[in-house]
Amino acid sequence: MTVSLPLVVVLGLFAWGAVKFLGVRAWVVVLVALFGFWLSHTFLAPAIESGTRSGVDVVNGSHD
Secondary structure: OOOOOOHHHHHHHHHHHHHHHOOOOHHHHHHHHHHHHHHOOOOOHHHHHHHHHHHHHHHHOOOO
16 A cells, blocks of 8 residues: 655654644744745755655655
8 A cells, every 4th residue: 555645744743743742833934834835946956956855765765
């Protein structure tokens, strides 16, 4: 059985867990999310996307 989850859902679960169990303040999660949003509009966005895709491929095992 294969379950496919978008990366944003997984990261959202981590953020919820950090707020719930680690005591991270909700405003810190919002600040980090805004930073990521603004970072996606910079020249670093292609490198971040490529690195994320490579990491996901390594975890999933490339099925070419």
